[in-house]
Amino acid sequence: MAMRGNRVKEKLNRGETVFVVGGHSNTSDTIDFLGPSGFDGIWLEGEHGPINWNLLGDLSRACDLWGMTSIARLHQNDPGVITRVLDLGANGIVMPHVSTKAEAEQVVQSAFFAPIGGRGMFSGRRSYGGSQFFENANKETLVIVLIEEMKAIENLSSILTVDNIDVFFVAPADLAQTMGMIGKHYDPIVEKVVEDALQQIVASGRTAGALTLNHGERMQRYFDLGVRFFLSFYDSWLQKTAQEYLSNAKLISNGKN
Numbered sequence: 435m436a437m438r439g440n441r442v443k444e445k446l447n448r449g450e451t452v453f454v455v456g457g458h459s460n461t462s463d464t465i466d467f468l469g470p471s472g473f474d475g476i477w478l479e480g481e482h483g484p485i486n487w488n489l490l491g492d493l494s495r496a497c498d499l500w501g502m503t504s505i506a507r508l509h510q511n512d513p514g515v516i517t518r519v520l521d522l523g524a525n526g527i528v529m530p531h532v533s534t535k536a537e538a539e540q541v542v543q544s545a546f547f548a549p550i551g552g553r554g555m556f557s558g559r560r561s562y563g564g565s566q567f568f569e570n571a572n573k574e575t576l577v578i579v580l581i582e583e584m585k586a587i588e589n590l591s592s593i594l595t596v597d598n599i600d601v602f603f604v605a606p607a608d609l610a611q612t613m614g615m616i617g618k619h620y621d622p623i624v625e626k627v628v629e630d631a632l633q634q635i636v637a638s639g640r641t642a643g644a645l646t647l648n649h650g651e652r653m654q655r656y657f658d659l660g661v662r663f664f665l666s667f668y669d670s671w672l673q674k675t676a677q678e679y680l681s682n683a684k685l686i687s688n689g690k691n
Contacts, residue, residue, distance in 0.1 A: 469500030494523035526576025603643030636660035
């Protein structure tokens with residue numbers, strides 16, 4: 435019996451585009467509900483959301499059942515935190531606020547076993563029933579770093595030289611904050627910085643990731659720039675559909691439709 439693989443990483447390695455979804459609810463029931471939709475991965479929120487050690491095993495197992503990649507955003511660039519998240523079954527990690535080459539190197543060092551890194555030697559549930567776990571884990575672990583500060587933009591050239599990072603994701607909200615434009619992450623000035631960074635990542639031969647809450651003009655623009663990792667959150671879809679439903683229901687109830 436082999437490990438289950440990593441759908442997002444496999445598609446990226448083939449040069450394909452991947453679509454990952456997240457939202458306010460981080461439960462196995464939510465993952466089961468989303469499973470038939472066909473997303474490549476689930477974004478498990480451990481920086482701003484409720485993910486804890488007791489939940490990770492069930493969440494990553496639910497993703498496994500649907501063949502989706504479990505991607506956990508962490509709150510701390512710490513070897514112990516990274517190792518434990520992966521030991522509990524996550525397919526990959528997202529590290530926020532990676533703004534220097536040294537910080538990017540630390541993520542890689544913590545996420546992979548030797549000879550790539552120095553991840554603590556423990557196998558966990560992904561090794562059950564299989565062999566050559568450590569070699570396979572190094573092949574299948576997905577690593578994403580968030581470029582979300584002006585310091586990271588200034589150091590992007592050196593950050594992009596760090597091997598074994600699968601996606602360099604340009605995150606607009608925190609980036610806008612560090613530009614002195616808090617809450618204005620879709621301002622043209624911020625978008626210019628985001629798009630320039632995405633182009634730089636693609637030009638370097640690395641994989642760029644971006645946030646798109648819908649499939650409109652921004653997604654098309656990012657795709658044309660070469661972005662191949664797209665993240666969206668279903669919260670905005672639910673809110674929009676709920677508002678449309680209620681608006682139509684009120685028109686009907688008032689006899690105006």
